[in-house]
Amino acid sequence: MQVSVDLARCQSYGQCVFAAPEIFELVGGPEILEYDSAPQERLRLHAERARAACPVQAITIGPAAGPQRDRQPK
Ligand code: SF4
Structure with missing residues (x-):
C-alpha cells in the first residue's frame, strides 16, 4: 500500500496520528x-x-507500487 500526504495542505492537527499511530507521527x-x-x-x-x-x-x-507488467495478446 502506498500512503502519501500533501504536506502543503497538512495543518498538523494530528487526527491521523490517533487513527493510525503505526503509520503517522508528529515530531x-x-x-x-x-x-x-x-x-x-x-x-x-x-x-x-x-x-x-x-x-x-x-x-x-x-x-502498493510494484513492477509494471505489460500484457501480451495470446
Ligand atoms: S490529520 Fe494528519 S495529514 Fe491531516 S492535517 Fe492532521 S496531521 Fe496533517
Whole structure:
C-alpha cells in the first residue's frame, strides 16, 4: 500500500496520528508530520481511518507500487 500526504495542505492537527499511530507521527516543535509511505497491507483499515479523519483531506492511499507488467495478446 502506498500512503502519501500533501504536506502543503497538512495543518498538523494530528487526527491521523490517533487513527493510525503505526503509520503517522508528529515530531518536533513546531510539530511536523512524518509517516511511513509504504506501510504493510494489514494496516490498510487504520490508514483508511486516518484518511477519513483528516480535516483537510491531505491523505491519499493507493495500491502498493510494484513492477509494471505489460500484457501480451495470446
Ligand atoms: S490529520 Fe491531516 S492535517 Fe492532521 S496531521 Fe494528519 S495529514 Fe496533517
